Amino acid sequence: MLVEQNGQCRDPGAYVAALARHAVALGTTLVQSAATGFRIAAGRLQAVTTRDGEVACDKAVIAAGARSKVLAAASGDHVLLETERGYHVVISDPGIAPRYPLMPSDGKMACVMTPAGLRLAGQVELAGLEAAPNWQRAEVLLAFARRVFPDLPAELPKERVKLWMGHRPSTPDGLPVIGPASRCPDVLYAFGHGHVGLTAAATTGKVVADLVAGRQPAFDLTPYRAARFG
Numbered sequence: 001m002l003v004e005q006n007g008q009c010r011d012p013g014a015y016v017a018a019l020a021r022h023a024v025a026l027g028t029t030l031v032q033s034a035a036t037g038f039r040i041a042a043g044r045l046q047a048v049t050t051r052d053g054e055v056a057c058d059k060a061v062i063a064a065g066a067r068s069k070v071l072a073a074a075s076g077d078h079v080l081l082e083t084e085r086g087y088h089v090v091i092s093d094p095g096i097a098p099r100y101p102l103m104p105s106d107g108k109m110a111c112v113m114t115p116a117g118l119r120l121a122g123q124v125e126l127a128g129l130e131a132a133p134n135w136q137r138a139e140v141l142l143a144f145a146r147r148v149f150p151d152l153p154a155e156l157p158k159e160r161v162k163l164w165m166g167h168r169p170s171t172p173d174g175l176p177v178i179g180p181a182s183r184c185p186d187v188l189y190a191f192g193h194g195h196v197g198l199t200a201a202a203t204t205g206k207v208v209a210d211l212v213a214g215r216q217p218a219f220d221l222t223p224y225r226a227a228r229f230g
Helices: 012-025 065-074 136-148 194-213
Strands: 035-041 044-050 053-056 060-062 082-091 109-114 117-125 161-170 177-180 187-191
Touching (some): 035 065, 060 065, 065 161, 065 187, 109 136, 117 136, 136 161, 187 194
Parallel strands (some): 060 187
Antiparallel strands (some): 044 053, 082 117, 082 161, 177 187
8 A cells, every 4th residue: 555645754863853953042951861750849840850960940841751651650640651662673775775665564564764774663572671672573674674675685794784672652552641740730741652752742742832831732631641540
């Protein structure tokens, strides 16, 4: 099936880096640290605690992907969030150049050209945040790609094949977690988008901006509340 309306972000890493640079150009202060929790007094947020000290603030957004669960617990909510680990193979100079992103249904994978080369992505592994990667899962993608693209070289030098693994932040019902924390309305959630983080990011950002500014969001956030997990 050919989806004519489909689009592609050719380099998600560069895209996110550009967003960060744009935010800094608008006056944002970028602090690189590890958030550990919050200082809340009388139900109102005073600061975000980090590995390097506190960052004073009156609003905070948890958008930490698969690592959001611990921060949500510090805000009073037990969310059912797990890392749905996915594997990737990137082949530089693959000798082929598909014009469109492809998703072979029998391979349960995606194949797409990027500036770095041909990227093969897929697999689902529930193994937590700290377990070592199982690179055999990436080798499965490479083996299947040889069936999809018979013109791939039979032997690829190791320096032209890059393997990596990423953490999809996934919930049991497939819906993200968006809205205020139970313990403190000054802490807002924006995580758990699973496979569609880049797709859903813009709308989520608009909704969170409305919440921060005290405006009514464009749609009902009830299905996305953290309290749905009990």
